Amino acid sequence: MAVTIEDIAxxxxxxxxxxxxxxxxxxPVSPELRxxxxxxxxxxxxxxxxxxxxxxxxxTNMIGIIVPDISNAVFGKLTKGxxxxxxxxxxxxxxxxxxxxxxxxxxxxxxxxxxxxxxxxFAGVDVNHTLVKAMLEKSYPVVLVTQEASEDEGAVxxxxxxxxxxxxxxxxxxxxxxxxxxAYLGGPKNDFSSGKKxxxxxxxxxxxVGIEVRDSYIVQGEFSFSSGFEGMKTLYEExxxxxxxxxxxxxxxxxxxxxxxxxxxxxxxxxxxIMGFDDSDFATYFKPELSTVRISYFDEGEKAARMLLRLxxxxxxxxxVDYVPHKIIRRSTTKSLN
Amino acid sequence: MAVTIEDIAxxxxxxxxxxxxxxxxxxPVSPELRxxxxxxxxxxxxxxxxxxxxxxxxxTNMIGIIVPDISNAVFGKLTKGxxxxxxxxxxxxxxxxxxxxxxxxxxxxxxxxxxxxxxxxFAGVDVNHTLVKAMLEKSYPVVLVTQEASEDEGAVxxxxxxxxxxxxxxxxxxxxxxxxxxAYLGGPKNDFSSGKKxxxxxxxxxxxVGIEVRDSYIVQGEFSFSSGFEGMKTLYEExxxxxxxxxxxxxxxxxxxxxxxxxxxxxxxxxxxIMGFDDSDFATYFKPELSTVRISYFDEGEKAARMLLRLxxxxxxxxxVDYVPHKIIRRSTTKSLN
DNA sequence: TTGTAAGCGTTATCAG
DNA sequence: CTGATAACGCTTACAA
Numbered sequence: 001m002a003v004t005i006e007d008i009a010x011x012x013x014x015x016x017x018x019x020x021x022x023x024x025x026x027x028p029v030s031p032e033l034r035x036x037x038x039x040x041x042x043x044x045x046x047x048x049x050x051x052x053x054x055x056x057x058x059x060t061n062m063i064g065i066i067v068p069d070i071s072n073a074v075f076g077k078l079t080k081g082x083x084x085x086x087x088x089x090x091x092x093x094x095x096x097x098x099x100x101x102x103x104x105x106x107x108x109x110x111x112x113x114x115x116x117x118x119x120x121x122f123a124g125v126d127v128n129h130t131l132v133k134a135m136l137e138k139s140y141p142v143v144l145v146t147q148e149a150s151e152d153e154g155a156v157x158x159x160x161x162x163x164x165x166x167x168x169x170x171x172x173x174x175x176x177x178x179x180x181x182x183a184y185l186g187g188p189k190n191d192f193s194s195g196k197k198x199x200x201x202x203x204x205x206x207x208x209v210g211i212e213v214r215d216s217y218i219v220q221g222e223f224s225f226s227s228g229f230e231g232m233k234t235l236y237e238e239x240x241x242x243x244x245x246x247x248x249x250x251x252x253x254x255x256x257x258x259x260x261x262x263x264x265x266x267x268x269x270x271x272x273x274i275m276g277f278d279d280s281d282f283a284t285y286f287k288p289e290l291s292t293v294r295i296s297y298f299d300e301g302e303k304a305a306r307m308l309l310r311l312x313x314x315x316x317x318x319x320x321v322d323y324v325p326h327k328i329i330r331r332s333t334t335k336s337l338n
Numbered sequence: 339m340a341v342t343i344e345d346i347a348x349x350x351x352x353x354x355x356x357x358x359x360x361x362x363x364x365x366p367v368s369p370e371l372r373x374x375x376x377x378x379x380x381x382x383x384x385x386x387x388x389x390x391x392x393x394x395x396x397x398t399n400m401i402g403i404i405v406p407d408i409s410n411a412v413f414g415k416l417t418k419g420x421x422x423x424x425x426x427x428x429x430x431x432x433x434x435x436x437x438x439x440x441x442x443x444x445x446x447x448x449x450x451x452x453x454x455x456x457x458x459x460f461a462g463v464d465v466n467h468t469l470v471k472a473m474l475e476k477s478y479p480v481v482l483v484t485q486e487a488s489e490d491e492g493a494v495x496x497x498x499x500x501x502x503x504x505x506x507x508x509x510x511x512x513x514x515x516x517x518x519x520x521a522y523l524g525g526p527k528n529d530f531s532s533g534k535k536x537x538x539x540x541x542x543x544x545x546x547v548g549i550e551v552r553d554s555y556i557v558q559g560e561f562s563f564s565s566g567f568e569g570m571k572t573l574y575e576e577x578x579x580x581x582x583x584x585x586x587x588x589x590x591x592x593x594x595x596x597x598x599x600x601x602x603x604x605x606x607x608x609x610x611x612i613m614g615f616d617d618s619d620f621a622t623y624f625k626p627e628l629s630t631v632r633i634s635y636f637d638e639g640e641k642a643a644r645m646l647l648r649l650x651x652x653x654x655x656x657x658x659v660d661y662v663p664h665k666i667i668r669r670s671t672t673k674s675l676n
Numbered sequence: 677t678t679g680t681a682a683g684c685g686t687t688a689t690c691a692g
Numbered sequence: 693c694t695g696a697t698a699a700c701g702c703t704t705a706c707a708a
Contacts, residue, residue, distance in 0.1 A: 002477060004685055015695045020687060027688095030693060050452045051398070052685035054389045055700045062432070062453075071418040071636075076409035083408055083435050092453060094400070095433050097421050114388045115400075115430060139340055225623060255623045262625060285563060285593045286624035287600060298409075342701055353679045358703060365704095368677060390701035393684045 003044045012040040023048055054116060063091050063308060064112040064120040064140075068100035073280055074297050075123060078146060081301020082121055089309060091118075100125035109134050119143075119308045121301075126150050126192045141311035145304035146297070148321070150192040157311060157319040159304035161295045163193050166326040167201030170247050170275050170293050173328050175209060178337030179245040179273065182206070183217040185231045185257055186249035195220065198249055198277070217243055221253070228256020236264065244337065245273035251280040251292055258333070269335035279329055288332035300324045341382045350378040361386060392454060401429050401646060402450040402458040402478075406438035411618055412635050413461060416484060419639020420459055427647060429456070438463035447472050457481075457646045459639075464488050464530045479649035483642035484635070486659070488530040495649060495657040497642035499633045501531050504664040505539030508585050508613050508631050511666050513547060516675030517583040517611065520544065521555040523569045523595055524587035533558065536587055536615070555581055559591075566594020574602060582675065583611035589618040589630055596671070607673035617667055626670035638662045 005023075009016040014033055021027045022037045029037075040046075054060040063086055067075040083093055094115060098104040105124060109131075112120055120142040124131065127144055129151040135142045136155065143157040174182050184202045187195045199218070206213045219234050221227035228248060235246065235257075248254035254276035258268055266272055268288060276283060276292035283290040303324055310316035343361075347354040352371055359365045360375045367375075378384070392398040401424055405413040421431055432453060436442040443462060447469075450458055458480040462469065465482055467489040473480045474493065481495040512520050522540045525533045537556070544551045557572050559565035566586060573595075574580065586592035592614035596606055604610055606626060614621060614630035621628040641660055648654035 002685095006685080016686080017688085017695055017697090018693090021694090024687080028693065033694085047448065047452050049393070049454065049685050051389045051393045051454050052700085053687075055387070055393060055685080055702090056687045058700090060389070069418075070421055071411070071414035073409070073411060073414070076411070076414045079433075080407075080409040080435070087434070092432050092434065092449065094430050095417075096425070096430065097418070110385065111430065114385050116387065116389050225619075252623075255620075259623070259625070281563075282593075282620040282623060285590075285597070285620065287597070340701095343703095344701075354702075355679060355681095355704080356677090359678090362703080366677065371678085387701050390684085391703075393686090393701080394703045396684090 002049070003046050005046075005048065008037065008040050008044065008046050011044070012037045058116075060116045060118060061091050062094055062115065062117045063305075063312075064108075064115070064117040065093050065095040065123075066098050066105060066108050066112075066120065067095070067123045068098055068125055070095065070097045074146070074278065077297035078123065078301040078304075081298035081303075082145075082305040083301075084298075085302050085305040085309070091309075098124070102126075102128075102130065105131060106134055109138060113138050113140065119312045121145050121304055121308055123147060125188070126190055127156075132156055141308065143304050143308045143311065145300060147193040150196075154321065155319060157307055157316075158321045159300060159307055159324065160193060160321075161300060161324045161326050163197035164201040164204065166293050166295070167198040167247065167277070168205045169201075169326070169328055170277065171202050171205035173330070174245045174247065174273065174275060174334065175205065177273075177334065180211060181217070181241065181243040181245070182211075183235050183239075183243035183246040184219070184249075185228060185235065185246050185253055186218075186220045187223045187253070189220050194223070194249065202247060220249075223250045223252060225252050225256040225259075228253035228258075229260045230256075232257035232260040236260070242272065245275065245334065247275045247277070249277055251276035251278045251283050251290060253277075254290060254292070254333070255282075269333050273334040275334055283329075284331070291331045291334040292329050294327045294329050296324065340387070341384050343384075343386065346375065346378050346382065346384050349382070350375045396454075398454045398456060399429050400432055400453065400455045401643075401650075402446075402453070402455040403431050403433040403461075404436050404443065404446050404450075404458065405433070405461045406436055406463055408433065408435045412484070412616065415635035416461065416639040416642075419636035419641075420483075420643040421639075422636075423640050423643040423647070429647075436462070440464075440466075440468065443469060444472055447476060451476050451478065457650045459483050459642055459646055461485060463526075464528055465494075470494055479646065481642050481646045481649065483638060485531040488534075492659065493657060495645055495654075496659045497638055497645055497662065498531060498659075499638060499662045499664050501535035502539040502542065504631050504633070505536040505585065505615070506543045507539075507664070507666055508615070509540050509543035511668070512583045512585065512611065512613060512672065513543065515611075515672065518549060519555070519579065519581040519583070520549075521573050521577075521581035521584040522557070522587075523566060523573065523584050523591055524556075524558045525561045525591070527558050532561070532587065540585060558587075561588045561590060563590050563594040563597075566591035566596075567598045568594075570595035570598040574598070580610065583613065583672065585613045585615070587615055589614035589616045589621050589628060591615075592628060592630070592671070593620075607671050611672040613672055621667075622669070629669045629672040630667050632665045632667050634662060 127149040132152040219231040279294035465487040470490040557569040617632035
């Protein structure tokens with residue numbers, strides 16, 4: 001069906017070796033032959049079969065990406081960042097969705113191996129020992145992105161933002177603005193980096209200034225609007241003494257909380273301050289605009305992709321950890337009490 | 339390095355053909371041998387090299403996806419829908435970003451061919467003759483999704499929502515609610531399905547009831563917040579007689595428009611009604627909640643993937659066009675004048 | 677039911 | 693500089 005290197009060789013009156021050489025510029029070929037071969041290639045729209053190439057060279061120019069949820073904006077940005085640098089280097093991405101379930105993640109790790117990817121970018125929810133072990137056994141290098149490993153720390157390369165410090169800074173910001181009663185409305189308990197770590201940052205900031213962290217001020221749920229709404233409801237109903245500010249585990253959660261407060265006729269930020277996390281696109285779509293901590297997932301994707309490429313090329317050999325900066329964005333859902 | 343079929347054969351004391359047979363269940367193998375082979379496979383974690391397999395069988399179990407913007411929520415949903423059915427059937431997705439530029443689209447079409455994908459899902463911006471021609475020349479079947487071809491209609495399979503009717507229905511909804519002066523705040527002029535077609539629906543609805551469509555009520559831009567903001571500004575400043583309602587080409591545009599009106603102290607929906615398009619996640623995140631026309635991009639992705647699989651399996655041979663339904667969602671940014 | 681061997685489309689080694 | 697030819701890892705007639 002498709003035209004092969006052999007067809008070209010025959011038509012150009014040379015050996016397939018020569019054709020291969022002009023394609024890959026791997027060894028000198030006389031100008032005349034080269035020209036002749038190029039002609040025939042053009043005329044026939046010849047494109048080498050990458051499967052055959054990969055079979056012998058072990059280079060497939062494909063990298064894999066595993067994310068929990070393809071349609072989630074965070075992973076969309078991340079993937080875009082990854083793509084921006086990979087496509088530039090001639091790599092194509094195979095992207096898969098794990099739903100954040102270990103079973104799927106393990107299966108995809110295998111599938112990726114079958115497909116002979118050259119490297120993998122992995123965004124997980126809880127990268128535990130089982131997962132790390134499986135990754136280490138694979139034939140390709142992997143870099144964790146967005147989530148560091150929860151066990152076997154440092155065993156596999158990682159590019160993340162510092163969740164502990166990011167949330168610490170958010171709380172600190174509120175503290176500096178005179179807030180004392182600050183609640184935490186976070187994501188899943190079992191989410192290592194975006195759940196546990198952020199909560200840790202919250203705790204640390206409070207403890208550092210000697211404020212007691214009360215359990216009734218901590219609500220964990222999902223990274224969703226409805227979870228933010230319900231969580232805020234819980235906070236509202238279970239605390240006779242309401243917090244003056246709440247830090248949310250994500251912008252969507254923050255917005256859900258705002259809507260609940262709105263339904264209770266609470267004014268933001270006058271009655272209560274709300275701080276988001278991520279700086280999603282929609283953070284400035286409505287009034288009051290959301291104060292939040294900005295994470296550039298696009299940059300994170302780029303950085304991770306660069307590291308993976310270094311690992312693939314052998315330019316880098318040891319696992320490394322790289323951090324992407326975050327930034328507190330003060331907008332209109334937070335108010336100073338000073 | 340990796341263990342091959344030959345290693346397995348040797349260790350199990352059978353021929354590689356036998357191993358191949360037990361792997362693919364392609365021909366009967368005696369129970370004893372089968373068991374023995376399975377054992378060895380398990381013990382060595384053997385996984386056949388899919389490149390080698392693909393080279394001979396022409397089946398790579400990979401499909402391609404080309405979208406203008408990976409991080410755009412619409413395409414995120416679409417991709418998720420595609421993935422949901424493809425992964426179920428054992429297909430893996432290669433996803434690429436075209437930025438909506440013809441040059442890139444053409445290049446990616448080629449790359450996909452190199453990679454030996456079995457089929458392609460294509461989301462474009464203007465699928466013109468050049469593009470259609472290129473697609474038809476490829477070795478794989480393609481189905482257009484989200485965008486029908488702007489030329490050579492019907493030449494390549496398509497799964498879309500009916501943009502003309504969807505926008506027609508939106509305007510009709512407003513008309514039925516007593517609005518007479520309705521403006522259009524749309525996407526790019528050069529976007530065939532989401533731009534031109536929607537505008538066409540707008541015109542048709544108005545003309546049908548004998549309302550003159552005035553140019554000053556039509557503003558086209560980008561599918562972005564700022565474009566919605568600026569577009570609304572233009573509408574506001576260039577019309578002494580303001581519209582009582584505006585239909586937007588997307589929810590983001592609508593939200594940008596709302597923010598401009600808000601800055602002008604206009605009340606929504608009392609002073610002016612706004613209708614979005616897409617029914618994005620954030621449509622209900624803030625008050626007033628956005629009235630819009632719902633398109634289920636996830637379903638669209640699923641439907642398109644199913645069609646592609648049918649094309650691949652040969653179950654379907656002729657190009658077909660399939661429509662996904664839309665639905666008017668009345669929420670709080672539109673008001674009845676009746 | 678099992679094995680042998682001829683591809684699949686390239687690259688790469690080794691002579692020439 | 694150029695050409696045979698042996699891999700690469702697997703499937704699939706064709707024989708046995």
